[in-house]
Amino acid sequence: MSQAELTSPRIAAEERNALRQSSMISIERVSKYFDTRRDKRHLALSEITLPVTRGEFVSILGPSGCGKSTLLYIVGGFVQPSSGQVLVNDRPVEGPGPDRGPVFQEFALFPWKTVLGNVTYGLDQRGVPKAEAVARARALLAMVSLSGYENFYPKELSGGMKQRVAIARTLAYKPNILLMDEPFGALDAQTRTRLQNDLLKIWDEDRKTVLFVTHSVEEAVFLSDRVVMMSRSPGRIQDIIDIDLPRPRDRASLLLDRRYQDYVVNIERMMDAQTGDHS
Amino acid sequence: MVLRRFLPALPPLLAFAGILAIWELLSLYFGLDGLPPPSVALRQVPVILTDPQSLFDIVDSLRRMAIGIVLALVFAIPVGLWMGRSRFAAAFFNPLLSVIYPVPKAALMPIIMLWLGVGDASKILVIFLGVTLPLIYHSYQGSRAVEEKLLWSAAAMGMQPPARLARIVLPAALPEILVGCRTALVLGLITMVTSEMIARQTGIGNLVFQSLEMGIYDTVYAMIVIIGALGFILDVLFERLRGWLVGWAEPAQSIIVGST
Numbered sequence: 354m355s356q357a358e359l360t361s362p363r364i365a366a367e368e369r370n371a372l373r374q375s376s377m378i379s380i381e382r383v384s385k386y387f388d389t390r391r392d393k394r395h396l397a398l399s400e401i402t403l404p405v406t407r408g409e410f411v412s413i414l415g416p417s418g419c420g421k422s423t424l425l426y427i428v429g430g431f432v433q434p435s436s437g438q439v440l441v442n443d444r445p446v447e448g449p450g451p452d453r454g455p456v457f458q459e460f461a462l463f464p465w466k467t468v469l470g471n472v473t474y475g476l477d478q479r480g481v482p483k484a485e486a487v488a489r490a491r492a493l494l495a496m497v498s499l500s501g502y503e504n505f506y507p508k509e510l511s512g513g514m515k516q517r518v519a520i521a522r523t524l525a526y527k528p529n530i531l532l533m534d535e536p537f538g539a540l541d542a543q544t545r546t547r548l549q550n551d552l553l554k555i556w557d558e559d560r561k562t563v564l565f566v567t568h569s570v571e572e573a574v575f576l577s578d579r580v581v582m583m584s585r586s587p588g589r590i591q592d593i594i595d596i597d598l599p600r601p602r603d604r605a606s607l608l609l610d611r612r613y614q615d616y617v618v619n620i621e622r623m624m625d626a627q628t629g630d631h632s
Numbered sequence: 633m634v635l636r637r638f639l640p641a642l643p644p645l646l647a648f649a650g651i652l653a654i655w656e657l658l659s660l661y662f663g664l665d666g667l668p669p670p671s672v673a674l675r676q677v678p679v680i681l682t683d684p685q686s687l688f689d690i691v692d693s694l695r696r697m698a699i700g701i702v703l704a705l706v707f708a709i710p711v712g713l714w715m716g717r718s719r720f721a722a723a724f725f726n727p728l729l730s731v732i733y734p735v736p737k738a739a740l741m742p743i744i745m746l747w748l749g750v751g752d753a754s755k756i757l758v759i760f761l762g763v764t765l766p767l768i769y770h771s772y773q774g775s776r777a778v779e780e781k782l783l784w785s786a787a788a789m790g791m792q793p794p795a796r797l798a799r800i801v802l803p804a805a806l807p808e809i810l811v812g813c814r815t816a817l818v819l820g821l822i823t824m825v826t827s828e829m830i831a832r833q834t835g836i837g838n839l840v841f842q843s844l845e846m847g848i849y850d851t852v853y854a855m856i857v858i859i860g861a862l863g864f865i866l867d868v869l870f871e872r873l874r875g876w877l878v879g880w881a882e883p884a885q886s887i888i889v890g891s892t
């Protein structure tokens with residue numbers, strides 16, 4: 354039955370309460386102002402309402418500066434909304450917690466820790482025995498093709514490698530919700546494709562709830578159950594598109610799939626219509 | 633091969649040789665009692681370093697300096713880190729610090745001696761005061777510059793704020809803290825010598841001034857050379873320690889040694 358809601362069209366306001374029960378994340382009328390120098394308030398997010406079902410993969414698309422990162426920070430509990438609230442598991446978010454694992458756009462690796470030290474950090478923090486933590490970290494590093502780099506420091510890695518370490522670090526402590534901010538942005542096309550597949554495989558295993566920010570329409574369509582399109586100034590939800598494509602998804606056959614192509618073309622058209630300027 | 637290994641040592645050796653040459657020329661030209669040539673003065677260096685009493689004085693000075701600096705580290709680093717993370721702490725301490733910073737700490741020595749006498753306590757306190765401010769300042773800068781998302785990442789792993797100060801802010805700010813430590817080492821040496829010139833009893837500063845009063849100028853100059861060499865050795869040792877502690881850090885940490 355949650356499958357029905359999952360693939361249901363855009364959620365109408367009156368359905369919201371009914372949905373809340375099965376919502377893993379419920380973003381409710383969240384607005385965010387930033388105080389700027391010229392004693393003006395900058396409205397970064399305006400009245401964002403978005404319920405996300407347990408196990409749902411939701412991508413957020415939108416021009417640069419439309420508030421995608423800010424929205425993730427609010428769900429993560431790192432930033433307080435100016436108004437509105439976020440419920441996770443029916444409880445209001447009051448701060449960060451290990452149920453929500455962020456992957457930041459800027460990687461935010463601990464520079465004084467080696468690659469291995471970074472990936473095991475959250476596990477040590479959660480009291481996982483050393484040997485087990487190291488084993489899990491090594492397996493994740495193998496998955497992101499970084500075996501052999503265990504003892505490198507972040508400064509010795511390329512941008513794409515740092516990004517992969519950041520992903521492994523967050524996956525390591527197994528949060529129920531993943532908040533991923535352009536996690537594949539710094540990767541070459543080949544690695545990107547591979548990691549998309551790996552992410553889907555991991556997601557298929559235990560169906561984490563994922564909020565995934567990206568600039569790539571193809572990526573959003575390929576990965577998601579729903580694509581949220583945001584517009585800029587103030588950042589608000591412009592449209593939500595259900596991606597009704599079968600899973601498990603295979604990239605090669607999807608590329609040939611007419612429905613996939615339609616989704617991509619349509620979303621791109623809608624985004625072009627929204628902004629005259631390019632970001 | 634051998635040449636390439638010793639090539640980096642060449643410019644500093646040339647610099648030292650240059651200074652000695654100029655010193656020698658000046659003293660030959662002026663022929664003053666108060667300016668013996670290095671060929672004479674430097675002969676006193678091994679004499680001083682093999683004299684048990686002088687050695688004891690030097691070690692005693694270094695001991696006081698070490699105690700003063702360690703106390704300052706224990707006090708200044710937590711305060712600086714806290715200031716960097718708390719707007720209240722920054723607003724509270726900043727005005728105090730900007731008033732205290734420009735006061736020459738050694739000039740407080742006579743007053744402190746009124747309270748604590750001429751012994752170790754006064755000298756250690758002056759050294760402590762002399763090095764605390766640059767340590768706080770650099771810890772503060774380092775703490776303030778810690779990337780927010782490092783703290784967020786740790787918070788998402790379930791780390792609580794007090795632990796974050798010790799386990800995230802401290803290591804993240806360490807490169808900058810160590811810049812402060814290097815300044816503190818130099819200032820500590822300066823304050824140590826100055827304090828012993830004012831409260832005479834033992835120590836390097838006392839050795840210098842005693843010899844000066846007795847007109848043993850070659851010893852005075854030899855002592856100045858020894859103080860300089862001490863600073864140099866401490867700096868080299870410190871750089872080793874720094875490389876070991878923050879080898880992980882991105883380079884481009886420029887080091888500016890502050891003045892008194």
Ligand SMILES: Nc1ncnc2c1ncn2[C@@H]1O[C@H](COP(=O)(O)OP(=O)(O)OP(=O)(O)O)[C@@H](O)[C@H]1O
Nearest residue numbers: 387388395397416417418419420421422423424458
């Ligand atoms: N700490 C802050 N103080 C002031 N303004 C901020 C702050 N953080 C974000 N903003 C503003 O909020 C808006 C949204 O920023 P945000 O980083 O969320 O955008 P984004 O959609 O993630 O962009 P990008 O795709 O470039 O990462 C921007 O206009 C930005 O200037």
Ligand SMILES: [Mg+2]
Nearest residue numbers: 421422458534
């Ligand atoms: Mg962003």
